[in-house]
Amino acid sequence: MNVREGLVEIEVPEVFSKGPGKRSIAYYSRSMVISRDLTIFIIRNYLKEGGRALDLLGGSGVRGLRIEKECNMDVTINEKNREALKFIHRNKELNGSNARITECNAERCFPDGFYDYIDIDPYGTPVPFLDGAFKSIRNKGIIGITSTDVSNLAGTNPDKTFYLYHSIPERNYLKHEVGMRILIAYVSKRAAEYGFGIEPLLSYFGGYYYRIFLRVRRGKKWAVGSLSYVQEIFGRGYFRKIGPLWIGNLHSNAEYTIPSNLESEKEILNLLRISNDENLLFFYSTEELGRFSGGIMPRIDNLINRLREQGYRASRTQFSPVGLKTNCTLPCILKILKMKDL
Ligand SMILES: C[S@@+](CC[C@H](N)C(=O)[O-])C[C@H]1O[C@@H](n2cnc3c(N)ncnc32)[C@H](O)[C@@H]1O
Structure with a gap:
C-alpha cells in the first residue's frame, strides 16, 4: 500500500493479524x-x-x-x-x-x-x-x-x-x-x-x-x-x-x-x-491549586490571562492538560485566585 507524507510517497507493507478487520502497517x-x-x-x-x-x-x-x-x-x-x-x-x-x-x-x-x-x-x-x-x-x-x-x-x-x-x-x-x-x-x-x-x-x-x-x-x-x-x-x-x-x-x-x-x-x-514559558522549571496543576485555595478552581485560560495582565509569564504546558507554567509564586497565585471575576 502506498502512503504520501510531506514531499515523498512510500510503499509500506500491510500486515494482517488474527481477527476480522485487524490490519496494520509495518515499519511505518x-x-x-x-x-x-x-x-x-x-x-x-x-x-x-x-x-x-x-x-x-x-x-x-x-x-x-x-x-x-x-x-x-x-x-x-x-x-x-x-x-x-x-x-x-x-x-x-x-x-x-x-x-x-x-x-x-x-x-x-x-x-x-x-x-x-x-x-x-x-x-x-x-x-x-x-x-x-x-x-x-x-x-x-x-x-x-x-x-x-x-x-x-x-x-x-x-x-x-x-x-x-x-x-x-x-x-x-x-x-x-x-x-x-x-x-x-x-x-x-x-x-x-x-x-x-x-x-x-x-x-x-x-x-x-x-x-x-x-x-x-x-x-x-x-x-x-x-x-x-x-x-x-x-x-x-x-x-x-x-x-x-x-x-x-x-x-x-x-x-x-x-x-x-x-x-x-x-x-x-x-x-x-x-515554548518560551515552558522553559520555566516545572508547573502548577490547577487541580492542586484548587485544593490549596479551598476549592476555587477557575478555568485555566482565565487564570493565564489574569496572570499575564498582572505582568507574569503564564502558559499551558504540553506535559499536562491541567498544567500551568508561570513565574508567579504560589502565595501570589492564591491571592489572584481570590480576586473577583476570574
Ligand atoms: C521506530 S522504527 C523507525 C521508524 C522510522 N525512523 C520512521 O520515522 O518512520 C525503528 C526501526 O529500527 C530498526 N532497528 C532496531 N534496532 C536496530 C539496530 N540495532 N540497528 C539498525 N536498525 C535497527 C527496526 O527494524 C525498525 O525498523
Missing part, C-alpha cells in the same frame, strides 16, 4: 508524522542546506527520504531488518532518491562518515545508539532522539529509572516533565564523555514518547557548561531530592520559520507558542 507509523515534521522543521531552521544526514533506524525510510527532499541534504538511511530494507530500496527508487542505504546493527557498528544531523528513532530506549552518534556527529551538528521508554523515565518503577538512567524520578503530575529532563540530563552526561556540550532546540512530548533535538558543541567549555545544568533538586512530591535532571531550557528561543506544507503545522505552532 502515521501517529509519528509530527515527529518527522519536527525533524524537517529543526533541520530547515538550524542547519545549512547541503550537509550530511544519517537516518540511523530507517524503518520504511520515510524520514531519511523526507530529509533529502525537503531539506536538500545528502542522506544515509540505515536499517538492520532485511524485510524493512527491501522497502527502503523500493522507496528510494519510487522517489528518485540518491540516498545511500546501509545495513548495520547500529548497536554494534555505525555507517561510516561524519554527519551534520543524526536521527535516532528506536522502539524503546535510545541509550544503545548514543556512543555511535557522538563518535559520528560533526561539531555544531544536531541529534534528534526519540524515546518510547516513557514509563521508565517517568518513574513507573523508580528502581529502573535509577539503574537505567542513574536518576530518581518524580511520581506526581510532574512526572513527564521530569522524565524528559532526566533523558536530556542522561544524554548530556554521555555527550560530555565525548567532549561535547548540548543545547536543547526543541523538546516534544507525544503522549507515549519523548522527542528531543539537541545541538552539540565540541570543547571543554561547552561540555562543562552543559553539565552545570544537570542537577539534583527538590521535587514537589514529598520535598525529597529528585534527579539528576536537566534544569536548563527545553526549547531554543531563536527566531524560526515554519516550512510550508507541514501536515502538523498547527500542532507545531501550538508547541512553539508555549
